[in-house]
């Protein structure tokens with residue numbers, strides 16, 4: 286998804302550079318998506334806040350396992366779909382056997 290640079294500026298101005306998490310001033314902080322884009326968050330004002338680089342980094346690290354898991358699940362889902370497309374009969378039988 287494309288990020289809107291105008292929103293970043295608005296958030297930056299609204300927060301006056303103060304971190305929404307720890308309150309520390311960081312002029313070079315980051316515009317954070319409260320609900321991450323990869324989890325369906327939107328690139329909108331309501332979903333954005335200003336974070337200092339440290340808090341943003343910590344948040345990003347915390348999200349990594351979630352991201353990896355959702356990637357894995359998507360991959361598995363894709364594989365299942367593909368397998369079914371190649372051999373629908375076999376997929377059916379497999380589903381019936383416990």
Ligand SMILES: [Zn+2]
Pocket residue numbers: 304305306307308309336337338339340341
């Ligand atoms: Zn902070």
